Amino acid sequence: MIEIERKFLVISDAFKVGTLKKTRIIQGFLNTDKERTVRVRLKGEIGYITVKGVSSADGLSRFEWEKEISQQDAELLFKLCEPGIIDKMRYEVKVGNHVFEVDEFYGDNKGLVVAEIELDDVDENFERPLWLGKEVTGLVQYYNSQLSKQPFNTW
Template sequence: MEEIERKFLVKSDAFKAEAFKQTRICQGFLNTHKSRTVRVRLKGEFGFITVKGISSDDGLSRFEWEKEIPKQEAEALLKLCEPSIIDKLRYEVKVGNHVFEIDQFFGDNDGLVVAEIELGSKNEKFIKPKWLGKEVTGDIKYYNAVLSKQPFSTWAFK
């Protein structure tokens, strides 16, 4: 249940033409303790509850457990979440043997676009598309749990 991923800023919207899927996501956090987060997510017509542990020192991996729950339960749990709710549109783009998930944020995080790629190992090679920008793996200000408390719109220097 270890998740290994790398995170990048996105420097153009060229990925949209390459996307094979897009899904609206609404998510909130029942707990945002630095050692663990508990997330509730509506992803299209599906609900999920996720527990994530503390990140490794390099920010590449952490424990993750996720379970699908009924949409109605996710909607009810979102009402119990800490402020504020994350609203984003997720694009999925296949590049080589991998799929990038690109999140375009709205609301208080409008203007932020972040790409993630999940890997099988920390040293796994992957193709970097031209629209991929600066790597921000391990930079906690780009974690959704932090964006819910310190949204992109409040950052002094973006």
């Protein structure tokens, strides 16, 4: 499956007013090679293992495969992950016809808040809420795999 996604900085907490759902996410990386990233995630009490391929030149799309695993399996796999666990709260916020996933980071990435929107087409139009800031799509330092190695508080 090809994922088309754009990522933005968030400039205020006004997004919280429109939150449909919020979920705590803990994730680690078994592999952070730029050609293939392998992620283990606990989203609430549900585990996932995800493989992502290399991003397109513009950073908008890449191959993604994901499979649900048990919470116990995810916790066991965390022990094999590279150093640098990501801890964040994800807010799902409906804006127009789309849902933004807004991640508020904790720990070494505290202070960073980013919003992602998945699209069906790279040229798809979407409503831009007032809390949406600068676009950071394709900027590697904002990838979770990189935030696990070089956290926001070290920039």
